[in-house]
Structure formats: C-alpha cells, structure tokens
Amino acid sequence: MLKLSRLTDYAAVVMAQIARHSQASHAAADLAEAVQLPHPTVSKTLKMLARAGLLVSQRGAQGGYRLARPASQITAADIIAAIEGPVAMTECSQAEGDCELVATCGVADNWQRVSLAMRTLLESVTLAHLADTAPIKLPVQLPIQTISLSAATA
Amino acid sequence: MLKLSRLTDYAAVVMAQIARHSQASHAAADLAEAVQLPHPTVSKTLKMLARAGLLVSQRGAQGGYRLARPASQITAADIIAAIEGPVAMTECSQAEGDCELVATCGVADNWQRVSLAMRTLLESVTLAHLADTAPIKLPVQLPIQTISLSAATA
DNA sequence: TCAATTGAGTACCATTTTAGTCCTGTATAA
DNA sequence: TTATACAGGACTAAAATGGTACTCAATTGA
Numbered sequence: 001m002l003k004l005s006r007l008t009d010y011a012a013v014v015m016a017q018i019a020r021h022s023q024a025s026h027a028a029a030d031l032a033e034a035v036q037l038p039h040p041t042v043s044k045t046l047k048m049l050a051r052a053g054l055l056v057s058q059r060g061a062q063g064g065y066r067l068a069r070p071a072s073q074i075t076a077a078d079i080i081a082a083i084e085g086p087v088a089m090t091e092c093s094q095a096e097g098d099c100e101l102v103a104t105c106g107v108a109d110n111w112q113r114v115s116l117a118m119r120t121l122l123e124s125v126t127l128a129h130l131a132d133t134a135p136i137k138l139p140v141q142l143p144i145q146t147i148s149l150s151a152a153t154a
Numbered sequence: 155m156l157k158l159s160r161l162t163d164y165a166a167v168v169m170a171q172i173a174r175h176s177q178a179s180h181a182a183a184d185l186a187e188a189v190q191l192p193h194p195t196v197s198k199t200l201k202m203l204a205r206a207g208l209l210v211s212q213r214g215a216q217g218g219y220r221l222a223r224p225a226s227q228i229t230a231a232d233i234i235a236a237i238e239g240p241v242a243m244t245e246c247s248q249a250e251g252d253c254e255l256v257a258t259c260g261v262a263d264n265w266q267r268v269s270l271a272m273r274t275l276l277e278s279v280t281l282a283h284l285a286d287t288a289p290i291k292l293p294v295q296l297p298i299q300t301i302s303l304s305a306a307t308a
Numbered sequence: 309t310c311a312a313t314t315g316a317g318t319a320c321c322a323t324t325t326t327a328g329t330c331c332t333g334t335a336t337a338a
Numbered sequence: 339t340t341a342t343a344c345a346g347g348a349c350t351a352a353a354a355t356g357g358t359a360c361t362c363a364a365t366t367g368a
Contacts, residue, residue, distance in 0.1 A: 002234055002272075003243060003244065004243050005327090007326080007327075012265065013260065016260055027342085027343065027344090028343075028344075029343085035258045035259070036258045041329090043345095044327090044328080044329095047344080047345070050344085050345090057343090057344055058336080058344080059335040059337095059345085060335055060336025060337050060344085061336065061343070062336085063335085063336065063342075063343050063344065065344085084156060088157060089157060090157065090163050104189045104190045106170055107170045107284045110283060111163075111166065114230060118156075121268070125268055129264060130264050130265070131260070131261070159356085160355080181315090182314075182315070192358085195357060197316095198356090200315085201316070204315090211315060211316085212364095212365080213313090213314060213365055214312095214313065214363095215313045215314070215366040216314090216366070216367095217313075217364085217365070218314075
C-alpha cells in the first residue's frame with residue numbers, strides 16, 4: 001500500500017511530541033507513556049532517530065532526548081529515512097547498476113523521476129508542520145497541473 | 155524505504171511492455187520471456203492487474219492480455235493500487251476510526267494530507283509516461299514552492 | 309468433437325522483513 | 339556512590355512477501 005512501517009509512524013508521533021515541548025529533555029519512558037506505546041519499542045525508535053542525527057541524547061539522571069535542530073529544519077523525509085532508509089520507490093533508484101534487468105525493464109528512468117518528486121514532496125513537509133495541531137493546508141488538486149510530466153516541458 | 159514491493163515493480167514493467175504494443179494480445183509466457191522474469195510470477199501479477207480492471211484477458215488459443223483502456227488513462231496509482239492496495243501512508247489514512255491512538259497521536263490529519271498529495275502525484279503519472287523510453291521531465295525543484303504547506307495558504 | 313493453447317484459481321512453502329523483548333554495559337547528575 | 343537513563347546487541351515471534359506447483363476452465367481451430 002506504499003505505507004510507512006509502523007515504526008516510522010511511531011517515530012513521527014514521538015518526534016511531534018518532543019517538538020511540542022522542545023525545551024525539555026524527554027525520557028524514553030515518559031514519551032512512551034505520553035503516546036501510549038510500549039517502552040522498548042519507543043526506545044528503539046528514539047535510538048534510531050538519534051543515530052540519524054535528528055535527536056541528541058543525554059544520559060544519566062535528568063537526561064533524555066532533545067531535538068538536534070529546530071522542528072522547522074527536520075523534514076518528513078528525514079524521519080522516514082532515519083527508520084526505513086532513503087526514500088526510493090524501486091530497488092534501482094537507490095543504487096544504480098545493481099539491477100540486471102535494466103535492459104528489459106524500460107521504466108527505471110521514469111520511476112526514478114517519480115521517486116525524486118515524492119522525495120521532494122516529503123522534504124517540503126517539516127516536523128513543525130506535523131506537530132502543529134492545526135492541519136496544514138495542502139492544495140491537493142495542484143500537482144497535476146504544476147508538476148508537468150510531459151516530455152514537452154523541456 | 156517507502157519502496158514499492160517487487161511485484162509492483164514487475165507490474166509496472168509488464169504493463170509498460172504491453173503498452174508498447176497495445177494492439178496485440180500478450181500471452182503470459184511471452185511477457186515473462188520479454189522482461190526476463192519467472193513465468194508464474196508474471197502470471198500472478200497479470201491476474202492481479204486484470205482483476206483490478208487494468209487489463210482484459212482472453213482465454214484459449216491466440217488469447218492473452220490487453221490493456222483495458224488507453225495507456226494515457228492508466229496511472230501509476232492504478233498500478234500500485236492493483237498490487238498493493240490503495241496508496242496510503244499510515245494505517246489511519248485508509249479507513250478512519252480504526253486507530254485507538256488518535257487521542258495521543260496528533261499527526262494523523264497532517265499525514266493524511268501528505269498522503270493525499272502523494273496519491274495525487276502518482277495519479278498524474280500515466281502508463282504512457284512510464285512506457286515512453288524518452289524520460290519524462292520532472293521539474294523536481296518545483297513542489298517546494300508550488301505545493302504550499304503553510305497554514306497561511308488558506 | 310477433440311486436442312492444443314492459455315488464463316483462472318487455489319493451496320502451499322520459503323524467505324525476508326518487521327516488530328517487539330530482554331539483558332548487559334556505560335555515562336551522568338545529584 | 340547510587341539512582342537514573344541511554345547504548346548496543348542478541349534474540350524471538352509474527353507477518354508479509356515472493357515464488358512454485360498443480361488442477362480446472364475456456365477458447366480456438368483442425
């Protein structure tokens with residue numbers, strides 16, 4: 001379904017939770033309680049986010065996690081990449097030359113372009129947007145016209 | 155990695171192959187040969203595409219598969235949906251009310267908007283685009299500006 | 309009417325991915 | 339120095355995915 005994995009979903013929720021109180025340090029246990037998810041799973045998610053450089057961790061008493069940079073500078077693509085790896089629609093859009101079907105495939109190039117457009121879209125959504133309880137406005141009818149796909153659009 | 159499943163990838167390749175010779179009927183075995191993939195897998199993919207109404211099948215000698223409608227009227231979203239189900243980023247963007255974490259989640263609405271934008275993007279890419287050996291031009295820098303995400307864009 | 313062709317359907321197995329748990333180690337602050 | 343809290347890794351269970359095999363049904367044409 002081209003879905004995010006559950007862990008990625010958790011990551012977004014947890015990040016949003018932290019972003020809403022970005023001054024404080026958040027212990028894994030507190031976050032787990034706040035979002036009603038199992039401790040170990042939240043903990044694992046936090047570790048992945050920290051390793052990806054989106055969070056900084058502080059050990060010891062009064063320690064916890066904080067955003068590594070302002071919420072407006074963390075994108076949805078960052079969060080997804082932290083958990084699932086780089087956003088790419090097909091095998092061959094990640095690393096080129098691995099697919100032995102290139103000759104008969106014939107759609108690789110175009111998939112990569114679509115993939116790129118999706119990545120760009122996800123990069124345009126920031127954590128600040130996600131954490132905002134007021135819904136972001138997405139003029140969803142737009143892309144059809146604005147993202148020109150015809151070869152004529154040189 | 156927000157990746158397509160391998161079967162979906164196959165589906166796109168096979169559809170493109172059919173689209174390039176849309177007059178003829180294509181036997182599963184021929185297609186498998188053309189795209190260098192195992193027969194049974196291609197066969198399975200074709201059946202899913204046919205059930206989704208993207209292909210029509212003809213049994214018996216000289217039978218095979220043909221496009222149910224012109225390639226320009228079949229979208230990437232159609233193909234993905236045929237194999238993986240509807241494009242949706244999170245559990246709750248498919249059917250509402252199933253997630254018992256709504257209260258603590260706080261990002262559901264915004265994810266749904268992002269999801270919708272992605273679906274729109276995929277709907278704007280047609281099989282005709284994919285099958286075209288000439289790469290489609292995607293002005294990938296555009297969306298950041300054009301797809302306004304700020305709440306100010308009422 | 310019969311045989312060859314070709315898709316339909318189903319059941320099944322192997323593999324991989326995903327999710328979740330647990331345990332031990334280490335850094336920090338009070 | 340002790341309680342707190344993250345780090346890391348090993349491990350298990352469950353689910354999704356991918357692939358195979360086999361049988362049935364429909365169509366064509368000799």
